[in-house]
Amino acid sequence: MRYLDPKNDLTFKKVFGQHPHLLRSFLNALLPLEEGQVIESLEYLPAELVPVVPLFKHSIVDVRCQDNTGRQFIVEMQMLWTDSFRSRVLFNASKAYVNQLGRGRQYEGLQPVYALSLVDQVFEPDSAEYYHHYRFVHTTEPERRLEGLELIFVELPKFRVGTLLGKRMQVLWLRYLTEIKDQTELIPAELLAEPALEEAVEYLRESAFSRDELAGYDRYWDSISSERTLLAAALREGRAEGRAEGKAEGKAEGKAEGKAEGKAEGKRESALEQARRMKERGFDTATIQELTGLDEADISAL
Structure with missing residues (x-):
């Protein structure tokens, strides 16, 4: 049995765009959630609300979700990287933050917005880290921070098993994205042992797709x-x-x-x-x- 690469637009949307429970598992593993915080609701944005940018047509910007504390998240899978992409992520996250404030609403009601970008290219060659978490912090007292916008970029080519300890599901989902390639025939046993991952693997079977x-x-x-x-x-x-x-x-x-x-x-x-x-x-x-x-x-x- 042969499988397809989950990073392709077709397969990524088939797995995460049609099965909210798998997307919730994926996001709860990848986002920097604190203990007790879990994503509860997801909203798939209609096509007319997804930005149309020629250079970035290889991205998936179609999910907004909310966790049990009211925080909002933007989910993005990006295959091509330029410096302007970083600016666009910041722009989209800022817009989501501002759009919460309807007429007559109070600033106190604003919830933070997180943008998760999975990038299939190395864009920080001078850093050994593959997981980049940006947020507003005090320059001399980093433990003090302002809630608002947080950006998370994951450089998929840098991920290696053993480089991340403590978050089992994060490791498994990243292995799903990086170890399953086009025409893969053997799936790691660790992925098949986890129900959510086993289901996600099934949706990648080449035989499940039509010729078109x-x-x-x-x-x-x-x-x-x-x-x-x-x-x-x-x-x-x-x-x-x-x-x-x-x-x-x-x-x-x-x-x-x-x-x-x-x-x-x-x-x-x-x-x-x-x-x-x-x-x-x-x-x-x-x-x-x-x-x-x-x-x-x-x-x-x-």
Whole structure:
């Protein structure tokens, strides 16, 4: 029997988007809940409320939940990473926090919002940690904190069994996400010994999917590969062209000032060409700005 990768859009939604009890188990294991706090209710957001951002179409942003103390959570599975993704997570969490305050409501009624992002890429190469928990703390007395927004990023490629002690279900769910690959045939016995994990594994059986679903599964991986290649190539080409054109134009001027100006102009021309290609592929203006350094007006004029 062969199984599919749970990180694919199709399989992730099949497991966690159709079975709330499995999602509750998953979130109670992954979120930094204190003793006595458990998630009780889940709300799947309708499609029209899920953000549509071209570069981030490989993310799942469709679950809001609440625990037994009233805290709200945003759940997000992200396959591609850029620095602007971190900003977007903060923006979405902030919006969820602000939207709690309806007309006539008091600030005292605001509940904290947690955003959990599972990222299938390494984005903190200088850190050995795979679990990153951000919150508002006092700079000199970290035990003092402000309740409000908390962001949790999990770098899945860094997870290894034995690196986390004390939270058994967290280890099991992370093993589920990282050890089951496309065409996996042998499932670890530890996963099958836990009822929730055993059920979640069953939903990954290749034979349970139709031919059309399997074609969509393959297309998803193809699109992930294409986006990663495009993003890497755009950054690489922009840097190389900027250096080459700046050097050539600087030499022609024969002066230090001319060299600096030529280099700057070369970088600008390269950035414009990079932005033009990204715009043709559907990247949003904010992402293009971050990756190229161009003004919004320059991008709009392309």
